[in-house]
Amino acid sequence: MTIERSSLPRVLFSLVIIGLLVFLAAQFVRPAIGNPPATAELAAPxxxxxxxxxxxxxxxxxxxxxxxxxxxxxxxxxxxxxxxxxxxxxxxxxxxxxxxxxxxxxxxxxxxxxxxxxxxxxxxxxxxxxxxxxxxxxxxxxxxxNPPSPAPAPDDKAKTAADEQYNHWIQASGTKLEVQLSPNGIAYPQDWKNWKAISTTDRFDNHTMRIIFGNDVAVRAIAEHRINPWPDGTIFAKSAWQQQPDADGNTRAGAFLQVEFMIKDSAKYASTRGWGYARWRGMDLKPYGKDAGFTAECVGCHNPVRHNDYVYTFPLEGLQ
Amino acid sequence: MNAPWKKYLPAIACGLLVLAGCNERKPEAAATNHVAALTGQLPYNPLAWKPITTLTNRAAATTSTLYGNDAAVAYARSTAGAAYPAGSVLALVTWAERDDPHWFGAKIPGKPQTVEFVSIGAQPQYAVYRGSPLAQAASDQSGSRIDFILHLRAAVIP
Structure with a gap:
């Protein structure tokens, strides 16, 4: 006992010395940060x-x-x-x-x-x-x-393209498209167009307008105020159209651009914070992303609203 | 040595904490968009229907969504034109726009302004609801509004 007690300060001393040495050695492990020349700096006031x-x-x-x-x-x-x-x-x-x-x-x-x-x-x-x-x-x-600016003028070329897209779509109505899986394995939820609109957004930053659709699980969760976290089974579809200003001062939904999904399954999508993300673009619904790694973008962008279960949308009430 | 200011210390500390709290930028908590709720007595609840399209008006700072009952939605998504079948009901809900608390660069529905219904029977019938709570109001523009609403074409949904 006495030997052990008298050796305790020595052990402590050795530990401190080892710690110091490790700390000093660590100073030599220095991944370079470096400041390469600014080749194309932001031009701003x-x-x-x-x-x-x-x-x-x-x-x-x-x-x-x-x-x-x-x-x-x-x-x-x-x-x-x-x-x-x-x-x-x-x-x-x-x-x-x-x-x-x-x-x-x-x-x-x-x-x-x-x-x-x-x-x-x-x-x-x-x-x-x-x-x-x-x-x-x-x-x-x-x-x-976002400086104050005059209302955007009608764009005839964009209108013609949107008209053409609409006409094709109406003529082909009811035809089911073969849609490829998203690179993270998510299948295109065909039924989203029959869901309810839980909100709309006027994105004046990128000249698009959106309707956010919610499936039955989402609509029920809104009615019951269980939206933080949203229950498993919730699916949102956010569909975006080009803004199309007309001569009367209204801005209409022009050409269809894309539809994006958030699918809640806390276990299955644990690695992307409980949500499965997928996006299909254009009339041919081409899956977005080179590989499954595209979801890092989605998670990164939704991270600021992590306290809202990663959801930006403020849903409308009274959808039932 | 009991300085009188010492008794204010807890209050000062609390004040500083509150100030520090204010200094933190926190997103608005998860909530429904309560201000955009449709109040009052409406003949139908358009929000329970499917959307057909959406539009905004910058000068009026409004955002509108056109909803339809099943007959109207089926027609709008499959046929070009304004000849909705009998039994169709369309509802154009218009909200004042408000800044999206979660996204600088976006506007979302704020206070409801009007709910306009067009019901298709032998003749299209028009009704408009205004105010808070929403109540039926007279309109001297029913003809032009019927025309406007019937000609809003569906947003393309592939």
Whole structure:
């Protein structure tokens, strides 16, 4: 007993020394972050850049500046991983390489992630409070993306294409299409057009309009206020059409673009947070995604509303 | 050394906590779109029907969805034209648009403005409901509204 007791400080001392050595050794494991030259930086007004620089650039650009405490492993490893992932998704130093529409889409997504409190990452903000976006900062970004503009004019070419699509569809009505499986194995739910509309959205950011259909399980869940989480068996179909302004000031549902599904099965789709995602595009209903990995996009985009069981839609009441 | 300000410490701490809470940006909680609910006495509940199409009006800042009973939906999705069979009922529900609390760049239904019904019998019958709760109102434009509603073609659903 006495021997053991007297050796305890020595053991502790050794552990501390080993810990220190491991810590020191860890400092030499340094995945490079690096700041390659900004080859195609975002072109935006100075006040917009100021907000982005202050809140986003540290991870989403080639101008990463680590604080001293970020330089120390293991914090450094987290920073290196976050910066790598951030740049791969959105890099303000290279964004101007992309087509204008895609740049704009990324900026809208960024503002939404910020508005929902998903970005900057809360863990990042805890240590870098200066990066927090104020309401005024958000307003700067929103005004930049959505300046007041005149109502869009009718587009004759788009109208002709939509008319043609409609005529084909009406003539072929009732013909069932052979639809391929989504790359993650989900079969096209043929019956969605007979479901009820749980909401509509006017997406002025990308000039589409949507009807979100819900199956019977979804409609019942809404009536019973059991929507967080939604019960297994819930399916949503979100159908999107091009916005088609007419001469009277109305905007109608133009050409059909795509239909997207969320299918709730907590066990089967556990790896995508309980929802199976699938999307079919165009009149030939071509499945979206090169392989099953496409669902990472879906999960990423729905993550900011994870506290709402990953669902963005505010369903209408009184559907029964 | 009992400084009088010390008794306010808990209150100050609570205040700071509240402020810190406000500073957090949190999405609006999962809820139904309560403000868009149709109130009042309507002859049918169009929301229980299937949608035929949707449209918006930017100047009026409204969003509308055209619903139909089964006969109307079957016709609209299979036939071009406005000759709905007898027994068809169409309902055009118009809401004021409101910003989508979950998505900057989207608008969703807000307060209901009107519910217009067109029933097909020997002659198309028109009725409009307005206000909160929705109540039947007179209209001097029933002819043009019937024409407008009957000519809204179905959104393409492959």
């Amino acid at each position: 100075p006040e917009v850049k100021r907000v982005l620089r202050n809140s986003c650039y540290n991870c989403h650009s080639n101008e990463t500046q680590l604080a001293w405490f970020d330089q120390v492993a293991p914090a450094y490893w987290i920073a290196a991983r976050d910066v790598k992932m951030a740049r791969s998704h959105l890099n303000f130093s290279e964004i101007a390489k992309l087509p204008a529409a895609q740049q704009k889409g990324l900026l809208w997504e960024a503002v939404n992630q910020a508005q929902l409190g998903a970005m900057p990452l809360p863990s990042y903000l805890a240590l870098h409070p200066h990066a927090r976006l104020s309401d005024a900062d958000l307003a700067v970004l929103k005004n930049y993306l």
